[in-house]
Amino acid sequence: MMKVGTMAGTYRYVLQAQLYNKLAEAKVIKEAALRSGIAQGTINASWAAIGEVIKAWATEGHSVAIPGLGTMRFGVRASSVAEVSEVSTGLIKTRRVIFTPNVDIKDELKNTSINITCYDKDGNIVKQVTSDDDGSVEDNENGNGNENGGENENTGENENTGENENTGGSSTTGGSEDNPGGEGGLG
Numbered sequence: 001m002m003k004v005g006t007m008a009g010t011y012r013y014v015l016q017a018q019l020y021n022k023l024a025e026a027k028v029i030k031e032a033a034l035r036s037g038i039a040q041g042t043i044n045a046s047w048a049a050i051g052e053v054i055k056a057w058a059t060e061g062h063s064v065a066i067p068g069l070g071t072m073r074f075g076v077r078a079s080s081v082a083e084v085s086e087v088s089t090g091l092i093k094t095r096r097v098i099f100t101p102n103v104d105i106k107d108e109l110k111n112t113s114i115n116i117t118c119y120d121k122d123g124n125i126v127k128q129v130t131s132d133d134d135g136s137v138e139d140n141e142n143g144n145g146n147e148n149g150g151e152n153e154n155t156g157e158n159e160n161t162g163e164n165e166n167t168g169g170s171s172t173t174g175g176s177e178d179n180p181g182g183e184g185g186l187g
Contacts, residue, residue, distance in 0.1 A: 073100075076095050
């Protein structure tokens, strides 16, 4: 039942992704060893080292490649101010982990059908359908879509929320070798 808004007090069907379960790290390492022919101990040591490298470089302000998946970086959600004298760490609302999938992952998602099961308020299945949409995948790197209802975190512009995102090191407007235009990110 909807608790707030114009539909408060009514029942609505809401789509959400359902995860089967979280795979244990040991299971992932075992499967990688089977697929690669590399010993589990070697993969385990590599896995741990890669995780430490990603964590270290990302916390230093780098966007770090995750092989076969995409890139990961940190960002912040922060309020904007009109005067430089108002800039302070108090503008930071939250710190975020931002993952940008590579083209192969986006293509895989685009080509995957989605099965939808509708349950009534008592948990009974009332309808099942399979997606027939065009498979569009949000491209947050280019500002086409966001998951936060109006906040544009890709350009640093406000959309009546008073919030932007700084996705680079310690600068709010500067660029880098990889991103000369300054800001840009996944929302």
